[in-house]
Amino acid sequence: MKYVIGVDLGTSAVKVLLMNQLGEVCVEISQPYPLIQEKSGYSEQDPEEWVDKTITAISMLVKGFGGSLDDIEGISFSGQMHGLVLLDQQNEVLRNAILWNDVRTSNQCEEIYKLVGKETLLKIAKNPALEGFTLPKLLWVKEHEPELYRKAKTFLLPKDYLRFRLTGQIHSEYSDAAGTLLLDVANKRWSREICEAVGVDLTLCPQLVEPHQFVGTITSEIARRTGLSVYTKVFAGGADNACGAIGSGILEVGKTLCSIGTSGVVLSYEEKKERDFKGKVHYFNHGKENAFYTMGVTLAAGYSLNWFKESFAQKEDYDTLLTGVEEVAIGANGLLFTPYLAGERTPHADAFIRGSFIGVDSSHKRIDFVRAVIEGITFSLNESIEIFRDGGKKIDTIVSIGGGAKNDTWLQIQADIFNVKIQKLSSEQGPGIGAAMIAALGCGWYSSLNECAESFTKVVKTFEPIEKNVRQYEELFRLYKKVYQSTKEISEGLASFRN
Template sequence: MTQAAFIGIDIGTSSIKAVAVAPDGALLAVGNSPMTVDVKQPGWSEQRPEDWWAGTCSAIKQALAKIDSPEVLGVGLSGQMHSLVPLDDSQNVVRPAILWNDVRSSAEAAYVREMVGNESLRRLAGNPSLEGFTVTKLLWMRNNEPELFGRISQMLLAKDYIRYRLAGELGSEPSDASATLLFDIANSQWSEEMCGLLDINSGLLPPIIESAEIAGGITKSAAAETGLAEGVPVVGGGADNACAAIGAGVVSAGDALFSVGTSGTVVAPTDSPVTDPGMRIHSMRHATSGTWYLMGVVLSAGAALNWWRKSSGGPSFDDLVAEAANTAPGSGGVTFLPYLTGERTPHADANARGVFFGMHGGTERAHMTRAVMEGVSFALRDSLELMTALDVNPDEAVAVGGGASSAVWLQMLSDVANLPLRTVGPSEGAPLGAAMLAAVGAGEFEGVGEAGKAWLTDLRRVEPEAAVRTAYDDAYGRYRDLYPALREMFAAGES
């Protein structure tokens, strides 16, 4: 007897993950292939797209091998945002992909600000010019690798390259295109005006399809390499943050996603494009038609607690969190800035650094552990406050990631944000969202909202505790005052 399944694939930085999900939402199998990052110089970050393809083939085969007589009904894709994949006119990769966290293009980011101006950036692309955005990487190639740049006939993003390898069709979709700085998020099309201002040939940009739209079918060669049947439909897919939101049921205005993994994000869908006048928070198209989202990014979230764990002698996370749980909100006056690798939201400051402030003779490890957890929570609140200032007011939020698996941290996040939080299962994140898009494209559901209601189950819900509100508001005030006081010292210090 065959087992019907939808496959969702996430092209991540540290691994390629494939999940197989039954039409009723049962998680059937997971495949995973680890990835490595090549750091040729400080600040550089590259991967070979051919390695992504090999990892994708392996992850799919792993998942299929765990299912008796699988019948795959559709394939969806998610992937790391911003990463540049340049192809020549034979669709061969010109050079290794320059990744989202590569910061070599500071001069190019400044050039975009100079040529376009912040007001036009807000109007045309909805986002500031930062090193992470794809266009700065393309301009870096033009300035530093002119021969290779001259060979480019098409620019793709990570999951778009894998879709091409699966289905033989070149294209992108709005949620990932939003992360290039060349996409008009309000009108869901490439911005000819941006291309003109930066002297970029718009012919390098692939056709746009919708995230749940069928882009093509598995080719004969891809079938041989993946174990999928030839002709299985492949949909456009979505950016990893958009798919993670879909995979948590965060698809409509009033919803929000709090993610506490290595980094942290706050995502809030909107039913029209909303941009911050100061562009301190990102504005993107969602991977569902007629929806956008605001996104704030904390570069060091779980990474900050992991750093503290190693720096404090290597105790287990459970022991650290248990100590913090027995410490009062406010951490005995200790404040922590979690800017270990700079910060994105709201400061966009690559020079910012981590800081402990307020220790005294009675300060213990538990105070500092709680301060780290509170500092990350306050950084996420920064993003939420920017959203509410733009009249985007979530009613509640879904929490995902390692931080959400901690009852202590989950309650802390709810208290700091003053929002009810819940967790959902299966907790597979972006690849689950990609599988939902495949199910919509194949006609199993009318939309991702319907898919989420059918596939997701609430696991835990917490409410903010009024008794600790004042303590957290006071501690958040100290946290907010600390960065402005140190900004000039950060700028003058060594990285």
């Protein structure tokens, strides 16, 4: 039996999966690492943490592996998007990585619009200038850390840096590059026009490759530290959402994904590069060659539930926290939550908005708040689905992965709020499975990702919308959508009181 490894470099942890040729997850190991948040709105990580924890996780996997190491043929990567890693002339890291959920770059976003033009940016990069993207971070460093910026030779995205450390080879690939605002998405090349407009040297952009492309083998040092064979093949990989799409079988028109991790996304397959949502949702290159996907984002999806647990139930696990949530009536007994803990992305590109509980009553119990948080996260994701539908997309079935797929009550809530059939897979680790599938394709196990998906993705449970619940949630959703405008000015006024 042959095996591949999928590495999913997330925001809070790296997850490493060992999968065999039958599409089975044989081993799954996770290693956490911390965020660095020196100021409100700042979010950074030490890239060395990614390397050390990945090596630790792989070495643990190898130690428990009973077969021949030569049977582990390939490895590939999924990774958090948009993060900025700057390297100097010696390929040494110049500063901590600035992450996707860092929102310090509002001024730089305005500068991009001024220098490039909003219409030109949407035409080339297919996305608006938002604080989370890579280019605003690059311009922030250029303005606030000019000496450091002058030392930079290249920038990399998080999983591309990790892959560089394992192979010694520097590349980026299209699905992750699409989240930088520097890629000509339709034509799959770095945009000279954007670079020249904002004053970024095109040579800072790394060489581009296809996600499934072979980019080398692991170095002898990494082989020694992990226990892997030096002949282990390495393939470029993809952005976490692109890999999540691959690992969930979102590989043809009509397929849609809901992924609830730290952030939450609703993602739908596209095969045409001409599709235009006017910047209301994201439009990125897929991990499948010459394909694309549209995507809406909730910045603090699973993070909202994690925040609630850490703030009010720190010593409990999630199963305990959610016990009884199925007994709480729809609408959490008159309580609404908006998950704007870190600002919002879709449909409100707003770095300053903050979350709210609306309708708090003395009769409310903790479990009502838990239900409200879950419903609020799902309402936020439904705003993206509404944009898709308004744009003419038919959505009647959604594959759900991530933390939101671990609880059957939450899956039923998704079916009722989205008014679709929800499919649960045998594993909710979509991005890691997608990375493993890229490696399997690269190793020649399959002729296409679609063929690979027949073995690697398995639906184990389906949740149908309940008509009565759908009607109730439609009424609540109308109320939910009013909260943003009602609290926007208040959130902006409170900004000066935050540390």
